[in-house]
Amino acid sequence: MPDTKALSEPQKAMIRLGLARDIDLALHLPLRYEDETRIVKLRDAREGDVAQIEATVTACEIAYRPRRQLLVTVDDGSDTCVLRFFSFYPSQQKALAVGTRVRLRGELKGGFLGWQMIHPSFKPAGGELAAALTPVYPTSATLPQAYLRKAVLGGLGRADLSDTFPPGVTEALRPLVWALREALAFLHQPAPDVAMATLEDRSHPAWQRLKAEELLAQQLSQLLSKRERADLRSPALRARPQGLHEQLLAALPFKLTAAQRRVGEEIARDLARNIPMHRLLQGDVGSGKTVVAALAAAIAIDAGWQGALMAPTEILAEQHFRKLIGWLEPLFAPRGLRVAWLTGSQKKKERTEMLALVASGEAALVVGTHAVIQEQVQFKNLGLAIIDEQHRFGVAQRLALRAKMKEAGQEPHLLMMSATPIPRTLAMSYYADLDVSTIDELPPGRTPVVTKLIADSRRDEVTERIRAQIAQGRQVYWVCPLIEESEALDLTNATATHEALSAALPGVMVGLLHSRMPAPEKKAVMSLFTGGQMSVLVSTTVIEVGVDVPNASLMVIEHAERFGLSQLHQLRGRVGRGAAASACILLYSAGDAGRLGETARARLKAMAETADGFEIARRDLEIRGPGEFLGARQSGAPLLRFADLAVDTHLLEWARELAPMMLDRHAQLAEKHIARWLGGKSEYLKA
Template sequence: MSTTLAKPAAQNALTVPQKALLKMGLKRDIDLALHLPLRYEDETRIVKLRDARPGDVAQIEATVVNCEVSYRPRRQLVVTVDDDSDTCVLRFFTFYPSLQKALAVGSRIRVRGELKGGFIGWQMVHPTFKPAGGELASALTPVYSTVSVLPQTYLRKAVLGGLARADLSDTFPPGVTESLQPVVWSLRDSLHFLHQPTPDVALATLEDRSHPAWQRLKAEELLAQQLSQLESKRERAALRAPSFARVEDGLHDQLLAALPFKLTHAQERVGREIAKDLARPVPMHRLLQGDVGSGKTVVAALAAAIAIDAGWQCALMAPTEILAEQHFRKLIGWLEPLFAPRGLRVAWLTGSQKKKERTAMLALVASGEAALVVGTHAVIQEQVQFRNLGVAIIDEQHRFGVAQRLALRAKMSGEGLEPHLLMMSATPIPRTLAMSYYADLDVSTIDELPPGRTPVVTKLIADVRREEVIERIRAQVAQGRQVYWVCPLIEESEALDLTNATQTHESLTEALPGAMVGLLHSRMPLPEKRAVMSLFTAGQMAVLVSTTVIEVGVDVPNASLMVIEHAERFGLSQLHQLRGRVGRGAAASACVLLYSAGEHGKLGETARARLKAMAETADGFEIARRDLEIRGPGEFLGARQSGAAMLRFADLDTDVHLLEWARQMAPLMLDRHPQLARQHEQRWFGGKSEFLKA
C-alpha cells in the first residue's frame, strides 16, 4: 500500500503540516481515508437574509456598505454588508490591515457564518469570506478534527489524496452484505460519500450516523475488532501452561474448612470455573468480576491454593500499596497457618520497601519458598525472579496497562510455559463491553453478596447543608460507629485539594471534641498511612478524612457512614466503589453525596446523571451500564485502551446488531477466508493489534 508521507528516517525533511499529520496518526493512505469529518458546511447554495432564521449557518453574497474600527466595548473591526434583501453586521475581534483592505466599502463578497438575530438586526462573528462570484461547491464541505498548525484546506487535500490512492477493495467475504441490512454500500462508495456528501442528503442521518455509508464503516470497524480479539484468543489457546488438578484434602480443601464463613453459591460456581481452567494445559485468561464486597479475594486465594498444592508459585498484583496490603493481611490470616507445616511463606513486594527487607523477599521468591507473592508493580520488576510462577492474579485489572500485564506473563521460567492469568474487577463489565473489548477473555461473575451485608441508603445533599451532615456524624460517633469523609483529589489541582482535605480534617476535629479524627492522603509517607489505617481498622479512630486512597479493599465492618465531598467530581464507578466501604456489618449504613452546584447554582448534565444513578440503584451492573452510557468506553476502560483499539465510529449502545453480526462473522472469516481477514485487520489497525495479546 502506498504512503503519502516520507519514511521516518527522512523525518527532518518533513514540513510542519506533514509532521502534524504523523503526530495525529495519519501515516498511511488508509489512515487519511478513515479520518472522517466532524461536521459539514453547506457551500452549495446562496441564501437571502430575508429567508434566513436566527442560528442558521448561512452563505450570502453581499456588498460592503461600511467598514470601520470600533473601540467599544473592545477593539474590533465592524463591517456592514447588504445583500439587497437586508443588511448584516460582521464583527472581527482579531484583524490585520490586509483584512480591512479586503473588506473595503464597495467590495462584493461571499460570506459564510452563523447568523445571530436580534433587535439590532443580523450579525455574524468572525465569518469566513472570499470575493463573490465563482462556482458554488457541488458537495458539502467537510470539517475535520485537526491541530492549529494543520489548516483545514491542507488537511482536506491530504485526505482526498489518501482516499484516491488507498486500497479500498472489499474485504467482506462474497455474499455478506446481502445478509447485513442496511449495510448495502461498499467501503469505497461509503468513504467517498462521507468525505464529500451530496447536498440533498438529510444532514441528520450524517450527524446520528444512521446513514448506510456510516453503517458500512461501523460494520467494518467492529469486524476488525472481533477478528483481532478472536485471533489473540486462538493464539493464546495454542500456548502451553502447567495443569493443576485439585487435590483431595489438599491445601484448597484445608483452606475451605478453615474459613470463618461459608462461600456463597456464586463463589462456589466461579471457583469451579477457575479450577476447571487450571486443570487444562492451556493458559487461563479469565476475568473474575463481582460487585464491591462480593468476596473475590477468597476465590482468588482458593485458586492460588490449587497451584501451590501442585508445587508452583502464585503472584497477586494490586494497583496501590494500601490495596496490596489489605490482600496481604487477609491472605496471611487465611494461608500462613496452612503454609507453616509445609515450610512455605507469603512474600510482600512493594516499591517503598527498605533494601534489606526487599533483598530477603527476592531470595524467598527465587528459591520458591515464597509460594505466594503479593505486591504492587514491584512484582514485575526485572530483579524479581520466580522459581516457577504458575498463576498470576491481577486485581483491579483496568488500572494496569497492557505492557504491565505482558511483563507479569513473562515471569514464567524458560520452559516454554505461560502462567495462568486471573484478572479481578469490582467494576462489572456491561454486556456490550464484554462482547467487544473483552471478547478475548472468559468472564466469571459473582452475582450475589455474602449474607449479612446491610443495604446502604444513598442521599444527595447540597454542600450548603454541611452542618446537618456533621450533626449526623456526631450521632453515629456517639453510638460507637465509624465514619469516612472522602475529599476528591484531582491531579491538576492537587495542592488545592490537599488543602481542602486538611481543612476538613481540622473543622471535623473541632466539631467532634473527644473523638479521634484521622487524615489520610496520597502524599503521606507509607508508615504514616499504615499507622492511620490501623487505628481506623482497630476501631480507635472515629472519623477518617481521606482522599480516594481508601477506594478499594478497605474492610471495616463498624463503619456505617460514608460522606463523599464534591461528589459531582467523581466517576460513577468510583462513587460506587466508595459506597461499598460501608454496609459491611450489621449496622444500618448510609452514603451521603455532598455536591456543590457551582457559581450559577446548576450542576452539569453529566454530574447530574451520575448522582441520579447513584441515588436510584445500588446494583453494580446497572451502575456500570449507566457509567458506560455517560462516559463512553474510552474512559470506562482505563488502561486497557493502550492495548485494545478504541472504537472510533461504532457505538456500543446503538450498534449491538452490528456487534452481534461481527461476532458471528469473525470465526467464519478466520476459518474460510484467512487472507481477507488479515487484509481487513491490517487496514484498520496496522501493527496495533499485536497489543491485544495481553
Template sequence: MGLASRHNHPMPAKPAATPAKTLSAPQKALIKLGLVRDIDLALHLPLRYEDETRIVKLRDVREGDTAQIEATVTACEITMRPRRQLLVTVDDGSDTCVMRFFSFYPSHQKALAVGNRIRARGEVKGGFMGLTMMHPTFKAAGGNLAEALTPVYSTVAGLAQAYLRRAVITGLNHADLSETLPPGIPWPDPRGAWSLREALQFLHHPTPDVSLASLEDRSHPAWIRLKCEELLAQQLSQLTAKRERDLLRAPALKHKAQGLYGQLLKALPFGLTNAQQRVGREIAQDLARQVPMHRLLQGDVGAGKTVVAALAAMVAVDAGWQCALMAPTEILATQHFAKLVGWLEPLGVKVAWLIGSQKKKERAAMLAMIESGEAALVVGTHAVIQEHVKFKNLALAVIDEQHRFGVAQRLALRGKMQEGGMEPHMLMMTATPIPRTLAMSYYADLDVSVIDELPPGRTPIVTRVVSDHRRDEVVARIGAQLQQGRQVYWVCPLIEESEALDLTNATQTHADLSEALPGVMVGLLHSRMPVAEKKAVMDLFTAGQMGVLVSTTVIEVGVDVPNASLMVIEHAERFGLSQLHQLRGRVGRGAAASACVLLYGTPEGGRLSETARERLRAMVETNDGFEIARRDLEIRGPGEFLGARQSGAPLLRFADLETDSHLLDWARALAPQMLDQHPYLAERHIGRWLGGKSEYLKA
C-alpha cells in the first residue's frame, strides 16, 4: 500500500528512520499526532486561521473583533489589584487600548517599555477602562505583513505552533501530490476541480480575500476537492477488501426446505413477519454460494433477529456443518442459549455453550462436544474464540451486537475454521440501526439486510421526560404498576458514588426503593457482581418473583421479560441516544401498555446542555430505531457509532455524511471503475490517504 510514500523525501522536522532514543520531544509529539509521512503532514489541515495580513486602526475595531494594530506604548505598570498583572497602555493615533497580562516576565516589560513602538494582535473588548486586549501576541513594529492567513493547527503538549507550521510546510513541499484520479472524470461539483496540490496549498495558507465562512463550513472549492479525495479513498479501500474476500472460498450450504429449517419454522409458536422472511431468503442465498457471506443484519430492538440467526444455523447444520453464535455479555449469551435450546433440542440439535465463568468440568464437557462435532451449535461470549476451543467443522459464525467486538476478535472467530483455504460465512447482527449514509460509507464492504417491521403484538411504548424533583411521583407510579402484577426496571448510570459526577448510585437507589415499596422484592444488578449472583437475580426477575430490578446498563441488550411494563432511566441526560433506545426496548415486549420514564437531573442552578435536550426530545418524539439512529448520527457524528470499527477504520476527517452525500454517491460510482481500469492509481490513492489503516477493514 505504501506506493505514495516511495516518492517522499526525508524532512528535517520529521522523524525519519531515527532510533527512538534520539528523537526530540517535538518529533515524538508529531508521531503521537500520527504525522509520520510527508503526506500525513500535508493533510493535517488548520483548525482555524489568524489574519496577520493587515493593520487596522483602533477607531475602526468593533468589540469582539480580533485585530492587529501598530501603536506606541504610553504606559507600562505592574498592579496588584485584583491580582498581580501587567497593564500596558498603547496609542495608535486613533484611540488607546489597555493590554492586560496575568503571566509575564521581565522580558515582556523590556519589550513593552514606554516609547517603544509595537505590533500587537488579540481580541478587542470594551468596558469600564475603554478598549482592552487580554494576553495579545506582540512584537516590535515594522517588518513585512503576512501575505496569507496564518494557520492554527490542532496540536499536543510539547509541539509548538511555530514548529508544527514549519513541519507542515516541509511535508507539503516534499509529499508526492501527483494526480491519482483518472484523467477526464466528471466532478460531482464543478467547484472541486482544483488539483490536490492547489487545494492543500490554499487551505494551509488561504489568501486574505477568501470568505472565512466558506473555510469554516468547508464549502470552499479547495475543501470540495479534499472531501472527494477522502471519500474516494474510503470507497476504494472498502471495495478492495470486499473483492479480496470474494476471492476466498467457503462451504456452499444448500437450503433444504424439508430439513431442520422447515421443521424449526413449523415448531415456532409464532409466524415470521414479511421482513424476517425476506431477510431469511437473502441469507440462504448467500450461504448457498462458495464465497464467504459477510452480511450485517440490522433490526430494531425486538424485531426478531435471533430467530433469523437460528434459521441460518439450521441451513449449516442440515448441510453437516457447525455454527457459532458469539454475544458480548454473559447475560445475553445465556438468554440466546435458553431460547435456542428451547427451539432446537426438540428437533434433535445439540447446543453447547461457553462462557468465562463456567465450572472446569462443565467447560471440559462442552469443549469435547464441540471438537467431536456432537454440538452442532455453540453459543457463548468471547470464550468461544479462545485458543483451546476446537471446532470439528465450523461453517457459519454469527456475531450479535457486532459493534461491541474488536477487529481482532472477529478475525479470531473466522480463524476457527479448520478446513484449509476456507473461510466461515459471517452474519453480524446489530440492534443499532445504521443510517443509510453510514452504511454506504463505513459499511460499504458488507451486504446489509434490514428487518424493518416489528412482530405483531408489540405494544407501543409511551415515553415521558420527568425532572428528578418529581422522583416521588415516579415511585408512586411504580407502586401502581406492581399492584397490577407488572414488573419494573430502574436503570442507574453508575455503580459507585463518584465525586466528579455527583450521582445517586445504584446501591443507594436500591435501598431507597426497598424502603419506599415495603413487601416488594427489589433486586440489584451491576457489572461487578459475581456471575452466579447476577444469574440468580435475573432468574428471579424473569420468573416474575422480583417486582423491581435496579440495574446499571448490563441489561441494555437482549433481556426479554414480557411482564416488565415500566422502564425508569435515571440521569437519562448522561446516556447516548442509541443506548436510551436500547434500554427502552426492554419493555413493551408483552401485551400490557408500557412506558419509559426519562428522569433527568440538572446541574445546580444550571440547565441541561443542548445535546442532552436534543436526545431527550428525540426519545419522546419517535420510537423508530432508524429515525433515532439518524438523529444520533447528527448529534454525535459517526465516531461513536462505529464501535469496534474505530480500532482502525479511518473515520472521515473532512467529509460530513449529512451534507456531502452527493460526493459519497460520486465516490461509490467511481471506485469500481478505478479498480477495474486504473488499479495502479487506485492503489496509490489508498496508500496516500490510509497508509496501513485499510487492513482493518478486512475483518
C-alpha cells in the first residue's frame, strides 16, 4: 500500500475507489457516455436530448426571481436557448459576455415555450470535435472526471492485457472474438456510430468478453480454494453400529422424510472422509434442518469429537438448544456428556461453568451465538462446526470457528445451513466451492399457508380476523418493520401497534418483542408465547427464523412492501406448523400517491402466487440481484461487477466447464488470470 501522506487528494481518492494497480484503472469502466463528436442544430433537437451546440450569446443578466440566477440567451442560427445557472462565478459571467461564440453541452428542456438548459458545460467555440464518445466514470467529489480519464487511459496503456484464455477456447463462443485489450479500449472510448443500446444493456461483443473474463476468474478462484481445501485434513468421523446416531434415530418422536434421510447420508459420507466437509444444507422454512444437524453431530460425538452449532440470534440459538437438549440429553446422560450453551448475555458464573465443560470435552455439543467463537472458548477437540443461517455471518466469523481446532494442518468439518434456498445460477457461481445438499420436501402434517394482500386502510378487518382466531384458541404474530419512529420513514412502530392491539383486544395478552429489549425480557416474552398464555405477539423481525409455535395460525406483516422477498417467505414460514388452517396477511401501504413501487409490487405478487422457496429465491434474485443471498459471505470478496447471472448463464456454464481444464493444463495462465481480476481478494473466497 503506498504511503498516502505523500499523495495528492485525487490520488488518495483513487486508492479509496480501489484503483491502486494499472489493471484496476483499465477495468474501471464508464457509467455512461457523452457524445461530443458532433454539433447539432436546435431546430433538429428533441425534448430531453443531451445535445452539443455552438451558438452566440445574445443576452446575459442576473435575475433575482424566484431565486438568484444567471440567465444567458444564446442563438445558434436555427433557434434560441436560455441557459440557467443557479450557482456561478464572476469568471463564468465574463466568459458568457454578449457577442461571445460558445460550444455548449447539456440536456434540452422545453421546446414549445422555447429551449432551455440548466447548468450546461461550456467552452469557447471552435477546436476539434471528439473522435469517440466521452466516458463518464464512477468517481468521488475529490476526483475530477478529467483527472480520472487521464489516469484510466494511462493505466490502460501500461497494464498487461495479454490473453490468459487457453488457445482455442474463444472459438466456442461467438461473442468472444474480441481480445481483452481491444474490448477495454473500445469500452473506454467507443466509436460514435456504436448502437448505444448495446453498451447500455451490455450485449456488445466488447462487454461479452469482459463478462466471460470475470466469470472465469470467479470460477477459477472458487475451484482453486476447493482444491486447496482438499489438501487439508480433518478427522474421519464414522457412525458406529448401535451408536449414538442409531440411538437418536430410534428415539426421535417422528419419522424422517426421504429428503432428510438422503441429505443425512450425503453428510455422513463427507464426515467419514479425512478431507474437510464444506457443505451447505439448504431447505425451505420448516423442512427439518435441525434434526439433520443433530444426526451429523451425533456421528462426530460418537467418534469421540465435539460439535459446535452457531446461530446469528439468541432466539434462534435457543430454539436449536431446546430441540437438541430434548433429543440428545437422555442419550448423553449415561455417557457423562452435556450440551453446553454459550451466549453474550450469560451471567459470569454460568459462562465460566460452560467454558470449563467445553475445555474438558464433557460438553460434547456447544450451542450458541457469536459467543462460541470468542477467544476464551477453548474446545478439547472440535470435529464438526455447524453454522445456521450462514449468510448472516461474515467471512472472519466463519474462519474463527474453523480455527477452534488445535491440531496443526487440520480443520473441523463445516456444515452451513440456510432456509433461503439458493437459485441454481448462484450455486454455480458464488457457491461453486461448496457441496450443496437440499431438503426438498416438507414433513407430513404441515398445512399450506394462504397468503392475502390487504391494503393498510383495512386494518379493522384484520383485527376482527385476529379476534376470531383467538376465540378458536389460536395464536397470532404481528410483525412490524421498524422499532422506533424515523423522520425519514413515517411508519407505525411496533410500540404503537402493540398499544393499538392491546386496546382493541381487551382481556387478551398481547406481547411486544424487539431487538433493543434486554435478553431476559425477550426470553420471558417468548416463553409466554411458546407456552400459549400469550395470544398475540407484536414483534420486529427477530422472530424471522427458527421460532416454532405449532398453535400459531395467523401471521400479519405490516408494511410488507418494505421487506425483502426471502424475508417475507421466512416470516410466512412461522405459521402452518400445526394442523390448523393458517394464513399470512401482507398489509401494504400504497404511499401518498396511492401507488406501490414496481419492485414492491413484484415482491408482493410473488408471495401471493407461490409458496415454493426455490421459486421465491429465483424471483428474489431477479428483483434484487445476488447481494440478498450472499449476505456477509462475500465481505471483502468481489461481487460480480460486469456479468449478470440472470442473462449470462451461457457464459457462466462456459466458465464453469473451462475452469477445471485450465487449472489442470494451463496452471500459469489460470494464476495470472486470477491475479489480474481478483488481486488479493481471492483469499476471502476460501471461507
